[in-house]
Amino acid sequence: MTAVQAVALIVVAVAGTAVVFTPDPSRQAIVASVFGLSLALLFFVFQAPDVALSQITVGTVALPAMILLALAKVRRRERARNDS
Amino acid sequence: MTRRGRMVLFGFGAVGLAALMAWGLAGLPSFGDFDGAYGTLLSKIAVPERQASSVVAAVTFDYRGLDTLGEEFILFAAAVGVLVLLRIQRGEEDIPAEPQHSRLPTGRSLTLRSVATALVGPVVLLGLYIVSHGHLTPGGGFQGGLVLAAGLLLAYLSGAHLRLGRARPVSAMELSEAAGAAGFALIGLGGLVFAGVFLENFLPTGTFRSLISGGTIPLANVAVGAEVMGATLLILAELLDQHLLTHGRHRR
Numbered sequence: 001m002t003a004v005q006a007v008a009l010i011v012v013a014v015a016g017t018a019v020v021f022t023p024d025p026s027r028q029a030i031v032a033s034v035f036g037l038s039l040a041l042l043f044f045v046f047q048a049p050d051v052a053l054s055q056i057t058v059g060t061v062a063l064p065a066m067i068l069l070a071l072a073k074v075r076r077r078e079r080a081r082n083d084s
Numbered sequence: 085m086t087r088r089g090r091m092v093l094f095g096f097g098a099v100g101l102a103a104l105m106a107w108g109l110a111g112l113p114s115f116g117d118f119d120g121a122y123g124t125l126l127s128k129i130a131v132p133e134r135q136a137s138s139v140v141a142a143v144t145f146d147y148r149g150l151d152t153l154g155e156e157f158i159l160f161a162a163a164v165g166v167l168v169l170l171r172i173q174r175g176e177e178d179i180p181a182e183p184q185h186s187r188l189p190t191g192r193s194l195t196l197r198s199v200a201t202a203l204v205g206p207v208v209l210l211g212l213y214i215v216s217h218g219h220l221t222p223g224g225g226f227q228g229g230l231v232l233a234a235g236l237l238l239a240y241l242s243g244a245h246l247r248l249g250r251a252r253p254v255s256a257m258e259l260s261e262a263a264g265a266a267g268f269a270l271i272g273l274g275g276l277v278f279a280g281v282f283l284e285n286f287l288p289t290g291t292f293r294s295l296i297s298g299g300t301i302p303l304a305n306v307a308v309g310a311e312v313m314g315a316t317l318l319i320l321a322e323l324l325d326q327h328l329l330t331h332g333r334h335r336r
Contacts (some may be wrong), residue, residue: 001115038198044098049222053214057230062316069323 008042033064135289136219136298145304149283164317170322200242205233218305219298225305229312257314264311
């Protein structure tokens with residue numbers, strides 16, 4: 001194992017733990033996207049560029065965007081319900 | 085269940101999981117010491133047989149294309165499920181639409197709008213490149229389709245709405261998703277008709293390292309790219325109450 005691979009593993013472990021310990025869901029989505037990016041780097045340094053490419057787009061863009069939009073939708077429903 | 089009960093249950097679960105993982109990790113081959121017969125064979129025969137320099141693409145879209153077909157329909161079913169649920173929900177509850185000013189995602193930030201505008205073209209181009217070069221370099225329909233979806237999401241962030249002439253963008257994306265999913269299945273049927281085996285690579289494989297090579301692999305990449313882009317954009321658009329794919333003039 002090279003030093004870069006070891007560093008990537010440690011970064012992924014730290015980022016994953018940070019996601020778990022982030023309390024607010026909308027902040028969690030942003031931390032999860034950083035975690036997704038670190039996973040992509042991990043896949044890249046372990047010579048899996050195909051997986052890294054999907055991970056960059058899924059983990060750092062699509063998934064956090066969908067989480068944030070779903071949260072916004074839930075909050076809007078709750079606000080609409082409380083108003084009526 | 086009491087807090088104590090939950091902790092005891094969690095304790096048993098965590099210890100069991102840790103034991104299983106330790107057992108599994110102990111049986112792994114040592115680091116970097118791959119010894120799989122299938123992988124070794126494929127890395128030898130993929131280029132001579134299919135003229136595809138990306139062996140990963142040759143596996144996912146050709147040798148094990150059936151797995152990818154299944155995955156593609158999982159994504160298709162998931163997207164349809166999300167769309168059906170959200171559309172029923174919108175029909176049942178008359179939630180007042182957001183006021184016009186808060187609909188604009190970038191109403192206040194010029195920086196976000198400029199950066200997003202500048203990135204739309206390069207990101208869409210990168211997506212097209214990744215889809216079309218899936219059989220040559222890392223990437224392919226799945227990755228490229230997501231990059232294309234991200235590019236069009238950037239267009240939304242830049243304050244513009246997606247307009248496709250007279251076509252309704254939502255219908256266009258539904259068509260893209262459905263045609264992509266059906267396209268891959270049709271390529272499989274083509275193998276059945278022309279080569280006698282479902283998903284068999286029935287087209288000439290062409291010259292190694294040229295853009296049109298690898299037989300059905302690039303076609304399958306294009307189909308999957310269209311499907312993934314359509315599915316992702318439809319889900320995002322539905323979550324945004326379709327503002328992402330609004331038809332007509334951009335209202336301020």
